[in-house]
Amino acid sequence: MLDVALISHLPNFADFSRSELEIFIRQSKAKRVEKNASFFSEGEAANSFYMLLDGYIRVVRISASGEQIIVRYITSHELFGIASAIGRETYPANAVAAIDSVALAWPMALWDDTVRRFPSFAKAANSTLGNRLMDVQDRVIELATEQVEHRVAAALLKLLEQAGKETDEGILIDIPLTRQDVSDMSGTTLYTVSRLLSGWEQSGLVKSSRKRVTVTDKIKLTSLCNRQE
Amino acid sequence: MLDVALISHLPNFADFSRSELEIFIRQSKAKRVEKNASFFSEGEAANSFYMLLDGYIRVVRISASGEQIIVRYITSHELFGIASAIGRETYPANAVAAIDSVALAWPMALWDDTVRRFPSFAKAANSTLGNRLMDVQDRVIELATEQVEHRVAAALLKLLEQAGKETDEGILIDIPLTRQDVSDMSGTTLYTVSRLLSGWEQSGLVKSSRKRVTVTDKIKLTSLCNRQE
DNA sequence: CTTTTTGTTTGTTTAGCTGCAAAGTTCCCG
DNA sequence: CGGGAACTTTGCAGCTAAACAAACAAAAAG
Numbered sequence: 001m002l003d004v005a006l007i008s009h010l011p012n013f014a015d016f017s018r019s020e021l022e023i024f025i026r027q028s029k030a031k032r033v034e035k036n037a038s039f040f041s042e043g044e045a046a047n048s049f050y051m052l053l054d055g056y057i058r059v060v061r062i063s064a065s066g067e068q069i070i071v072r073y074i075t076s077h078e079l080f081g082i083a084s085a086i087g088r089e090t091y092p093a094n095a096v097a098a099i100d101s102v103a104l105a106w107p108m109a110l111w112d113d114t115v116r117r118f119p120s121f122a123k124a125a126n127s128t129l130g131n132r133l134m135d136v137q138d139r140v141i142e143l144a145t146e147q148v149e150h151r152v153a154a155a156l157l158k159l160l161e162q163a164g165k166e167t168d169e170g171i172l173i174d175i176p177l178t179r180q181d182v183s184d185m186s187g188t189t190l191y192t193v194s195r196l197l198s199g200w201e202q203s204g205l206v207k208s209s210r211k212r213v214t215v216t217d218k219i220k221l222t223s224l225c226n227r228q229e
Numbered sequence: 230m231l232d233v234a235l236i237s238h239l240p241n242f243a244d245f246s247r248s249e250l251e252i253f254i255r256q257s258k259a260k261r262v263e264k265n266a267s268f269f270s271e272g273e274a275a276n277s278f279y280m281l282l283d284g285y286i287r288v289v290r291i292s293a294s295g296e297q298i299i300v301r302y303i304t305s306h307e308l309f310g311i312a313s314a315i316g317r318e319t320y321p322a323n324a325v326a327a328i329d330s331v332a333l334a335w336p337m338a339l340w341d342d343t344v345r346r347f348p349s350f351a352k353a354a355n356s357t358l359g360n361r362l363m364d365v366q367d368r369v370i371e372l373a374t375e376q377v378e379h380r381v382a383a384a385l386l387k388l389l390e391q392a393g394k395e396t397d398e399g400i401l402i403d404i405p406l407t408r409q410d411v412s413d414m415s416g417t418t419l420y421t422v423s424r425l426l427s428g429w430e431q432s433g434l435v436k437s438s439r440k441r442v443t444v445t446d447k448i449k450l451t452s453l454c455n456r457q458e
Numbered sequence: 459c460t461t462t463t464t465g466t467t468t469g470t471t472t473a474g475c476t477g478c479a480a481a482g483t484t485c486c487c488g
Numbered sequence: 489c490g491g492g493a494a495c496t497t498t499g500c501a502g503c504t505a506a507a508c509a510a511a512c513a514a515a516a517a518g
Contacts, residue, residue: 061370063370064454065374069373069374086356086358086359087355087356092363092366126314126316127316129359129362130316133361133362133365136362137290137321137322143369143373144416145292145294145298148505186373187369187372187373191468191505191506192505194467194468195467195505209514210465210513210514377474377475407494408497409495419495419496420475420477421474423495423496427498438496439484439495
């Protein structure tokens, strides 16, 4: 059983009493999902909402022409699969574990009641939605106005924030990440990503190997994103 | 004074009684904004939330490099400027009137109370957010995977749904719309849009003139969006 | 240890767009 | 009604990044 103390400090649960939170947690079921398996798929009936305890989740959609797009990553303690919050009865995307992951799952039937009784929870859910909306808008702007180099750099920096881990060589992106994954995030091809990474490696911005990227010069990488004119 | 009957049927207000709705409306102030003027700007303190009564609004953001992106259009009876719903204290974008427009404005201080007392209103706000999130995601996918021709066609079709008006020549997009506007929606340049429209005009898909586009063959235009491989 | 699978790099070619310039149109305003 | 502003079209030059192919490297499977 999960230790309530580990999550009681989260803003999601700010106005749950200790016992309320315990009851709430007890209503959930831990769901463990292996790397590359899904918590749920696009179009599926939204029977549960989730909070990620450990791991990383790729939110993926498939375009009309069959190409895969990574919409975002979910990190620990984020709510996800909250279709109800926006009045939907099916999940709008696929949630694929990037590494072995564990989440708590609540029956969707509890949503309305939970939101009504716990304003902090409702607020957290709404600001989660708001942040996602802003993020996605930022990506639209990026895709519409910036060149590939900029976009790939931005994708790496975002990953760095979400999953960066200090090492002696620099900051490692602690998710197994293929060139293809990066290109799926930045709307380009794995070839271009490979070329960019090679180039950056030569100029000492990053180190990369199979499924791993370490950023050695965050400053310079950031500056690629702010290039004016 | 606005006739309450005109809007009482909207889902937003499903569980307002007649008198509650009257009171609610009375708390608002009609705001009239001329073409090309703004209801509010990005970063401004979010003092009001709005419902559009008449007109069209362009939701615009400016990229880091100064380029303008049209994030979406707001049409009649939509809520907008609902920053509070996502826990923000400033507006996240500019709301510019595409034509002379009128909206009701409520003081943001009323938000929490309104949402709490009227679940239908809260639900409407949330599904508005949800739809926007989905829309923006769709645009990300489009920008990341589809070619310009496809994207411009999709932009026109979206406008057609929002502001289409039957005429004897076809369906007119009833908003003054420059080539630049269309390119700002589809992440390309006004030159390319101009070329595409010329081409489509030759093959009888559209008719266009200064600031006007009429779609004469919606079927074929739609098929440009579904082009496989 | 060998084979297969999966991921990465790199060369070459080329389509698709952008960017600029310049001319043509349409509209608006005094 | 005339002049200027705003919008549109078109030609051309140039370049970015996509697409394909092929070889290489690393990991997983047997």
